[in-house]
Amino acid sequence: MADPKTENPIRKPGGTNRGDPPLVLGLETSCDETAVAVVDGAGHVRAHHVLSQVQAHADYGGVVPEVAARQHIQHLDGLIRKTLDDAKIGFDALDAIAATSGPGLIGGLIVGVMTAKAMAAATGLPFIAVNHLEGHALSARLTEEIAFPYLLVLMSGGHCQILAVEGVGRYRRYGSTIDDAAGEAFDKTAKLLGLGYPGGPAVEREAGRGNPDRFKLPRPLMGTPGCDFSFSGLKTAVRQTAEALVAEKGAMDTADRADLCAGFQAAVTDCLADRVGHAVARFQEDYPDFRAKPAPLVVAGGVAANTAIRRRLTDVATSAHMVFHAPPLEYCTDNGAMIAWAGVEILKTDPARDDMAVGARPRWPLDDRAPARIGSGKKGVKA
Template sequence: MAETPALVLGIESSCDETAAAVVAGDRRILSNVVLSQLDDHRPYGGVVPEIAARAHVSHLDGLIRRALDEAGVTLAEIDAIAATAGPGLIGGVIVGLTTAKALALGAGKPLIGVNHLEGHALTPRLVAEVPFPYLLLLVSGGHCQLLAVEGVGRYRRLGTTIDDAVGEAFDKTAKLLGLGYPGGPAVERAAAAGDPARFALPRPMIGRPGCDFSFSGLKTAVRETAAALPQPLAEQDKADLAASFQAVVGAVMVDRTRRAIALMPPGSPLVVAGGVAANKHLRARLEALAAATGVPFVAPPIRLCTDNAAMIAWAGIEHFRAGRRDPLDLKPRARWPLDAAAAAPGAKA
């Protein structure tokens, strides 16, 4: 008789999405409920940690009930509870992890604390049979890293940003150009109507040894270019600057990732994950790179690129299968690098 796949409840609260999901070990996502706080933070042009933490407190219990109801299961039928234990905004992490501890204690279920970055890193294995090792480009508002994913819990960092994360650069560019919040989708929308060749922006780190990134100088160049144009900026100027910025980011990603591919065993898949992986231009550039270098390309569906609880539940399943369980005094962590041995110039995790 076939073994029943594990059922794991996942909880995510590391930033400005409150999320709960139920995922089965055979890759079925039985529910994946995400409550966005965009409207709460939009007036401030960015995430306000105190507002985010309060929203998690207000909504998480109801989202967990909804996730269980949509999955058609009770808490008693869940095999383990997985929650983000870091890195992230510490107030939000505390809310999610404390809730998971209470549920685990009350229901007598194992607790698994998940590294939020590992949730992104393992998402490709939720949607496809992706073997280890693979190269992961992790790009989000707070992170920009190239990692060799060698197994569950085994990560080797090949490159990281030395200043801004790429998502942060998108957000700051959007704010500078008055494109709205959140910045990533706003820049992508504006760029669709722009000329990416109009402005000769710098292409930081391209051609340099290693796999590190830098976006601070590019952000400064966008600001200086915008300041030199007639004010207020015309809509076409904004679109052309957005398109030029996005094209440079794509070129930088391709250059850095090409170098990392050369450091991996031949044929290792290239995987892109994180919120910025939802950008269609960047996906297309990376997919073309994979084709040119002869490696498989895997990008999770856009709904699984941004923060969600299904990825946390799946990472929990991977660890549950490996026999890992965490104590109820597990501590939340604001910082938690996947590769603890790596040097951390400018690292955000």
């Protein structure tokens, strides 16, 4: 990494010269939310805003990368100004500017990274490149005192993995999806059943009205060794069941949709509980000190907002004498507060950090030592 002091004499080191906890501005533009926040080193969210792009993508049934990038360009500057105004600070009060630099949609990432770098260059502040997954991984520590190490279940639209979190930037992957992520399966099920976008909350609402036992859906990999996930076969079974209903009745009714959603959600929840149970056993072997005291089980990412999944994984934690933790719902889905907080955590471990030489990257695994599960081409390893 280039030394910012030699490349730009106006740049100052990360952290703070005032003796106060560092104050960081965070930008999140990796997918379809434009989000900005200001967070301090004590975990106080001074201001945060998330501008949803749901309406912009609703007609397409999913996120269109080009549309998402244009929305970020259109709204990011105004959202930064509003966030700073709400926090009642200017750039002179900040200690760093953090932005999601990957993984994600490259167009959106470039918007956030280049905006953050421009502000950093103009103000002399350090730029912190944040891994989007690390933002999720550390998000529970924003609102709770959770010591390292802890077991993390990270579930979002593009990622589903279990990791041991040993510290900032230190992750050991126990398992990952070998095909679809849990959130992706929720979204595709919603699209198949005509429930609209975003799919996860729509499926959960329908599942709450349905009978999970009506349809016998598979539980891929459940009961097998290891901690990896697979949801592609379950998604296919949902499609085949829906097609059979249409062939039999001519159309699906509201009860059919609710029951199918309930069965799908129950299958996902069973699979997650099974794989997390295996990961708990491995974690307790790797970190034997936790055999005598409760260890943290942290669930993060957009799918962590699902009430049924939270409830089931809470039971898994209790059975294993672990303590369940999850971020508040507003910090489960993509948001700027988790990126600003990750910037704070990074500055605390590396006060001289400055990532002006780091660019946007569509793929960026948390554990880059683990073998690839999905994608290992010229863009790098996806998971």
